[in-house]
Amino acid sequence: MARSKEFEVNEVLDKAIQLFWTQGYEKTSMQELVDFMGIHRRSIYDTFGDKHALFMKALERYEAKQTQKIRLLVEKQKPVKELIREMFELTLRNEGEPLGCLLVNSGVELGVLDPEVASLVEESYSKTEAFLTQLLQEGQQTGEIRADLEAKVMSHFLMNAWLGLRTLVKTTTDQQKLKNIVDTTLAVLD
Structure with missing residues (x-):
């Protein structure tokens, strides 16, 4: 008879996320994962596979x-510019989370070395750009966003600014600088 798992998969995955987010993939050892996740090494292998498979699940x-x-x-159904501002400002508020973004960190650390990581990161970026394009088009229809802007091109610009912000939060504590970047980026849409 098989033993039942003595842990909740998403809870231990969230712990793996925290450790990988803080230290990166290469600097995180299996023993650190065992200790931080609070489960046995065998349970990690049985549930997730090897370290790379666990990382991909995380x-x-x-x-x-x-x-x-x-x-x-x-879902808040606010004006488009407010939604984009909130999206950017979520990057500035990391209550209880490591600084930056695990996807950005992983793309920088492993993107050229690991096609599986590169693919996941690129897919995520593409989804975000599509979301931004849709928001911008909605904002153009309501007159909130300049009609002469090409929504898809502007989504690339906003994505680049957002990724830059997600990187910069790791190296600066100057909140005014970060807010100025958000303000200047969004001013382009007026």
């Missing part, structure tokens, strides 16, 4: 949680 869960945060923003 990245997938992180990406799904980030997508859910963005979906919740849209």
Whole structure:
């Protein structure tokens, strides 16, 4: 008779996310994962596979949680510029989370070395750009966003600014600088 799992998969995946997010993939050892996740090494292998498979599951869960945060923003049915501002400002508020973004960190650390990571990160970025394009088009229809802007091109610009912000929060504590970047980026849409 098989033993039942003595842990909840998403809870231990969230712990793996925290450790990978804080330290990166390469600097995180299996022993650190065992200790931090609070489960046996064998349980990690049986449930997730090797370290890379665990990392990919953690990245997938992180990406799904980030997508859910963005979906919740849209449900607020606020003006488009306010929604984009909130999306950017979520990057500035990391209550209880490591600084930056696990997807950005992973793309920088492993993107050229690991096609599976590169693919997941690129897919996530593409979904976000599509979301931004849709928001911009809606804002153009309501007159909130300049009609002469090409929505798809502007989504690339906003994505680049957002990724830059997600990187910069790791190296600066100057909140005014970060807010100025958000303000200047969004001013382009007027």
